[in-house]
Amino acid sequence: MAMCSTFCPRIPHYSFLGATPAIRSISPSSPFRLSVRALSSPAQSSSSSSSPAKEIPGRIGFLGLGIMGTPMAHNLIKAGCDVTVWNRTKSKCDPLISLGAQYKSSPEEVAATCDVTFAMLADPESAVDVACGKHGAANGMSSGKGYVDVSTVDGATSKFISGRIQGTGALFLEAPVSGSKKPAEDGQLIFLTAGDKALYEMVAPFLDIMGKSKFYLGDVGNGAAMKLVVNMIMGSMMASFSEGLLLSEKVGLDPNILVEVVSQGAISAPMYSVKGPSMVRSQYPAAFPLKHQQKDLRLALGLAESVSQSTPIAAAANEMYKVAKSHGLSDQDFSAVIEALKAKQ
Numbered sequence: 001m002a003m004c005s006t007f008c009p010r011i012p013h014y015s016f017l018g019a020t021p022a023i024r025s026i027s028p029s030s031p032f033r034l035s036v037r038a039l040s041s042p043a044q045s046s047s048s049s050s051s052p053a054k055e056i057p058g059r060i061g062f063l064g065l066g067i068m069g070t071p072m073a074h075n076l077i078k079a080g081c082d083v084t085v086w087n088r089t090k091s092k093c094d095p096l097i098s099l100g101a102q103y104k105s106s107p108e109e110v111a112a113t114c115d116v117t118f119a120m121l122a123d124p125e126s127a128v129d130v131a132c133g134k135h136g137a138a139n140g141m142s143s144g145k146g147y148v149d150v151s152t153v154d155g156a157t158s159k160f161i162s163g164r165i166q167g168t169g170a171l172f173l174e175a176p177v178s179g180s181k182k183p184a185e186d187g188q189l190i191f192l193t194a195g196d197k198a199l200y201e202m203v204a205p206f207l208d209i210m211g212k213s214k215f216y217l218g219d220v221g222n223g224a225a226m227k228l229v230v231n232m233i234m235g236s237m238m239a240s241f242s243e244g245l246l247l248s249e250k251v252g253l254d255p256n257i258l259v260e261v262v263s264q265g266a267i268s269a270p271m272y273s274v275k276g277p278s279m280v281r282s283q284y285p286a287a288f289p290l291k292h293q294q295k296d297l298r299l300a301l302g303l304a305e306s307v308s309q310s311t312p313i314a315a316a317a318n319e320m321y322k323v324a325k326s327h328g329l330s331d332q333d334f335s336a337v338i339e340a341l342k343a344k345q
């Protein structure tokens with residue numbers, strides 16, 4: 001890994017060589033370039049016994065600037081990190097470039113110029129394509145670098161990508177996130193990581209910038225599985241909530257009051273309080289696109305089948321999301337699944 005030369009002001013516990021001990025006044029929007037000891041170099045590492053400095057990757061790549069990737073990369077830039085971005089639709093890079101990000105025209109170039117590259121892609125196909133396709137990130141990876149895939153994919157996909165990345169000598173970490181657009185903006189995501197522990201430790205400061213907590217779950221596939229189980233539960237909860245809202249209305253109750261009642265009881269969940277009022281108004285501004293929720297249910301059902309676990313509620317919910325997709329609601333928020341029930345009336 002290259003010498004780290006980036007200072008992230010929100011990283012509290014790291015020793016920066018060449019900087020005065022009292023950290024200088026920091027403009028949150030401007031990347032700092034202080035000289036920091038790179039611990040990936042064994043010689044430097046072993047000669048540093050008097051200081052607790054840790055390894056901090058210098059240049060951070062970010063591939064995939066959709067609803068989630070954009071605020072995640074933005075938070076890294078705001079924290080002063082040296083970030084290089086790429087997105088299939090180039091125009092989505094422009095706001096981050098204007099905030100100080102660098103741009104490369106392919107995942108391969110990003111990976112080649114960065115120490116650690118994060119990827120936040122739509123689904124298994126795009127995650128594989130961006131990591132392993134022509135001009136994919138794997139072509140730019142080599143020993144000393146790291147690849148962190150934060151997309152939601154299935155374990156088999158993650159293992160395939162891991163194999164390609166590790167085949168170059170680089171390290172791999174899967175790190176799908178729990179939390180949606182607002183937590184991504186607020187740096188409040190929950191990372192569900194698995195893979196190379198050394199890379200986990202190396203990127204922990206960056207996960208701490210983008211999130212509020214992180215779990216290390218062992219072998220590649222475990223992070224993906226945890227994420228799919230969580231989203232399987234979430235998809236079923238939203239489907240059930242949709243039925244309740246419509247039933248309450250049909251029997252003459254005010255669904256807004258149902259939302260309030262639910263929020264005060266044992267089944268209270270932020271998701272219901274946040275999305276309930278707009279669902280009552282039949283508005284579904286996309287935070288978590290419905291097509292991705294259906295993808296996650298599909299992948300979770302595959303996971304369940306692989307271990308012969310019965311999941312009849314998730315299977316029924318999946319059918320509702322499929323119906324909603326067939327009504328053109330793929331890019332709406334997943335709460336638009338309620339429309340699938342209205343369509344059946």
Ligand SMILES: NC(=O)C1=CN([C@@H]2O[C@H](COP(=O)(O)OP(=O)(O)OC[C@H]3O[C@@H](n4cnc5c(N)ncnc54)[C@H](OP(=O)(O)O)[C@@H]3O)[C@@H](O)[C@H]2O)C=CC1
Nearest residue numbers: 064065066067068088089121122126152180181287288292
């Ligand atoms: N939104 C949410 O609340 C959450 C989403 N997730 C997961 O995170 C991932 C991203 O979600 P989100 O940001 O919402 O999704 P978006 O649909 O907003 O963004 C998807 C990203 O993937 C890129 N992409 C899609 N297909 C391809 C392809 N074939 N080749 C290259 N790039 C491609 C898009 O590029 P382009 O701009 O060119 O279309 C875009 O950058 C998904 O796996 C999702 O399940 C996880 C937690 C929460």
Ligand SMILES: O=CCCC(=O)O
Nearest residue numbers: 152178179180231288
């Ligand atoms: O994958 C999307 C998760 C959305 C959320 O956790 O709110």
